[in-house]
Amino acid sequence: MTAETLSGWRAGIARMRFPRSSFLEAFSIGFLILLVALAVLADWIPGLVNPNFPYGDFSAPPDLTLNGLFGTDALGRSILSRVIYGARQTLVIVILATAISMTGGLILGMIAGYCRGMAERTVDLLANTMAVLPPVLIILALVSVTGTSVVTMTLTLGILDIGTYARLTKGGVISQNQRDYVLAARALGAGHGRILFREILPNLVPTMTAVVPPLMAGLIITEGSLSFLGFGIPAPAPSWGGMIAASTDLISRFPLLIFGPILAIVLTVYALNTTGDFLARRIDIRERQI
Amino acid sequence: MSMTRPGLPAWLPAASLLALSLSLPAAPLWAQDPVRGGEMTIINGSDIKGWDPAVTNSTYPGGPMDVLDAIYGFIVYVDVNGQVQGGMAESLTSEDAVTWVLKLREGVTFTDGTPYDAEAVKMNWDRAGAEGSLASARDWVASWAAGMEVVDPLTLKITLPGPNAIFAQQVAELVPFIASPAMLEAAATPADLKPVGAGAFTLDSWDQGIGMTLVRNPDYWDAERPYLDTLNFKIIPETNSRISTVVQGGATMMAGYPYQFGNNAEAPGVTAKEIPIRGIYRGYFNFEHGIFQDPRAREALYAAINRDRLMQAYTQTAGYEAPGNYFGEGSSYYTADYAVPGYDPERAQELIDALAEDGKPFEVEIVTYPNSDMKRLAEYMQQVINAYDGASATITEVAMANLRDTCSNQMAYDFCVDGGALVSNGAEPNISKLLGTGGTLNWSHYSSEEMDALLEAATRTVDEDEIRESYVGVQKLFAEDLPFYLFGVDNRFLLMRDDTGGVVNSNGGILQKQYLFKCDGPCAE
Numbered sequence: 176m177t178a179e180t181l182s183g184w185r186a187g188i189a190r191m192r193f194p195r196s197s198f199l200e201a202f203s204i205g206f207l208i209l210l211v212a213l214a215v216l217a218d219w220i221p222g223l224v225n226p227n228f229p230y231g232d233f234s235a236p237p238d239l240t241l242n243g244l245f246g247t248d249a250l251g252r253s254i255l256s257r258v259i260y261g262a263r264q265t266l267v268i269v270i271l272a273t274a275i276s277m278t279g280g281l282i283l284g285m286i287a288g289y290c291r292g293m294a295e296r297t298v299d300l301l302a303n304t305m306a307v308l309p310p311v312l313i314i315l316a317l318v319s320v321t322g323t324s325v326v327t328m329t330l331t332l333g334i335l336d337i338g339t340y341a342r343l344t345k346g347g348v349i350s351q352n353q354r355d356y357v358l359a360a361r362a363l364g365a366g367h368g369r370i371l372f373r374e375i376l377p378n379l380v381p382t383m384t385a386v387v388p389p390l391m392a393g394l395i396i397t398e399g400s401l402s403f404l405g406f407g408i409p410a411p412a413p414s415w416g417g418m419i420a421a422s423t424d425l426i427s428r429f430p431l432l433i434f435g436p437i438l439a440i441v442l443t444v445y446a447l448n449t450t451g452d453f454l455a456r457r458i459d460i461r462e463r464q465i
Numbered sequence: 466m467s468m469t470r471p472g473l474p475a476w477l478p479a480a481s482l483l484a485l486s487l488s489l490p491a492a493p494l495w496a497q498d499p500v501r502g503g504e505m506t507i508i509n510g511s512d513i514k515g516w517d518p519a520v521t522n523s524t525y526p527g528g529p530m531d532v533l534d535a536i537y538g539f540i541v542y543v544d545v546n547g548q549v550q551g552g553m554a555e556s557l558t559s560e561d562a563v564t565w566v567l568k569l570r571e572g573v574t575f576t577d578g579t580p581y582d583a584e585a586v587k588m589n590w591d592r593a594g595a596e597g598s599l600a601s602a603r604d605w606v607a608s609w610a611a612g613m614e615v616v617d618p619l620t621l622k623i624t625l626p627g628p629n630a631i632f633a634q635q636v637a638e639l640v641p642f643i644a645s646p647a648m649l650e651a652a653a654t655p656a657d658l659k660p661v662g663a664g665a666f667t668l669d670s671w672d673q674g675i676g677m678t679l680v681r682n683p684d685y686w687d688a689e690r691p692y693l694d695t696l697n698f699k700i701i702p703e704t705n706s707r708i709s710t711v712v713q714g715g716a717t718m719m720a721g722y723p724y725q726f727g728n729n730a731e732a733p734g735v736t737a738k739e740i741p742i743r744g745i746y747r748g749y750f751n752f753e754h755g756i757f758q759d760p761r762a763r764e765a766l767y768a769a770i771n772r773d774r775l776m777q778a779y780t781q782t783a784g785y786e787a788p789g790n791y792f793g794e795g796s797s798y799y800t801a802d803y804a805v806p807g808y809d810p811e812r813a814q815e816l817i818d819a820l821a822e823d824g825k826p827f828e829v830e831i832v833t834y835p836n837s838d839m840k841r842l843a844e845y846m847q848q849v850i851n852a853y854d855g856a857s858a859t860i861t862e863v864a865m866a867n868l869r870d871t872c873s874n875q876m877a878y879d880f881c882v883d884g885g886a887l888v889s890n891g892a893e894p895n896i897s898k899l900l901g902t903g904g905t906l907n908w909s910h911y912s913s914e915e916m917d918a919l920l921e922a923a924t925r926t927v928d929e930d931e932i933r934e935s936y937v938g939v940q941k942l943f944a945e946d947l948p949f950y951l952f953g954v955d956n957r958f959l960l961m962r963d964d965t966g967g968v969v970n971s972n973g974g975i976l977q978k979q980y981l982f983k984c985d986g987p988c989a990e
Contacts, residue, residue, distance in 0.1 A: 249778065250848060410860060411847060420837075428728070
């Protein structure tokens, strides 16, 4: 049985079957799983010290102990611990922001793609407007009024990406709307709600899944930039961008201070982009098969 | 490198004060004979706002008074040993600390050709003390301005309302610059003021906020000096950029601290020179609102934080020793009998618990500005305070330019940290500014009649034993009242090209530019 003979959620899931991956793709997926696991289970990692309390000397170089693997920061805190706890902060913000933008984008995109006409033009205008707003500047303006907070940053990052998801969803809906299984459902008397949520939406999932990782990578960079500029997660909570910012003036004396958080950002962004490419490639293969 | 700097000997031995005879200061000995000609560039962090000689600031090196000094010259100055020396004037002396006599040099003229005489000095000081003056020392000048009397063109007598043994130091710090009266009278607004002085250099060009070029004043009173033909000031706000510019040879020198220089002080062609003037790092307690009104809370903070480690966190350099009191061990006023509380975490927890029992939770808002060093300092304090049961700290960052207003005027803080070491070349005038009621540096708004009386007593006598007795009393009261948080001492340094000769510091470390010269080769002194 192939996906073309399926409809609804089963067809969507069938198109998500994972292909054989390259080493780098496997590494990327494995890294992301490890990162999430470390972030979630940080409190239970044996021997990992509190990220907000001194562990050793100030700006100590790396050693072969767990907490000293990346050395200590300028206040004697374990950089590894702060990278892991910083991942928790970053992932929470990025996942929640993605959930907000994806939910909003899916709803608007489905309405625009299914209803067309005025609804489509309105959503297009909204999406295009959001696309030209520079997220960092918008958030800087907001936090100057509301003060730095995780909630402000999460909400703003989420809202600013709604347009991107809406445009992608709209395209997907228009494409799926003329497929045989939709026409068949309509001929059988299915209502608009059933067609949208039971027939079309499940078939959008693979496409959306492929675009989520690179968009999340962009959010990580934006969040890191804001923390670097001092408008992100307030101290003393660890954040990757904040850790880089705190190290920049000391980089000539203690160059290794910056290594841990930069490595975390580079690897995470790389892994997300590679995973996104992998998913997109797989979906292309399945689409061609269909 | 020892990072604990002893304080200076007493700045004011009574005999030397009263018999102060200030002709030319003894010519310093250089590694090579001074060479005439050449050009140097000093990097400062910020530019001046205008040329008003009455608008002065602290006399630290690399500060805005650097430029005014080059144009106007100090009328008298305080040398690195704390002694008042003649500058543009020959001497400022007193027999009884009430009547002071300013003797001017013969033949000194401003660059517009008018004489630098007693009338000119009187006019400048009258202007500084007048209603509407922008001088930060306006009230102080106004308190004695009526007592000025021009005896002859080279002599100005000042009769103070009461004895003040540190009057000459105060003049050197607060109203040292004299501009041409003709220029001052012609200026309708502060923006019209022109740099017409009698100092070692004259203005050639000024690109505000970027830099300026000064050229040698051919009519400078000391015909041998200045040695340089051209002196440039370059404005670079960011510390690392200033350091890089010196290291790469784009400028001659900048002022800073060894922890900022790092290995750059050992770069080829570069050297670091210590300015032997003690400076103190301090944080202010809010005496008007919040937890630090309670003396137990102030003691708790001293006991809670290891100040050696705090300085290490701040500077990322080991080897600091926390100061015990306002005066360092090298000062003749120093006493080991009274010291602020040392690091004692158990005592800190006891005090925090006792405060909590009285309904005063140890919750501290630390206010500072978002400089990376200051943030590190505040974060270290925060993490240590948060480690105590029942204690917590938050950090509020305000723009550097707003810190004084937030802390000293609005009192919107529990604990406020200002950056940089406050240079206090001897006791006064900074000790009264810091500890006296209403003092301009007393951001804590600490007020003690006993302290005021002791400070005043120290300035009203010329008896060295009485002065010392007063300052011992000040230290006793400092250790009891804890008016501010004294967490470190340090000296400023100059990071400079190693062919820089003639480095003479005065007051709070400011350079005497007329002595600068360019050596033929490395001549680090």
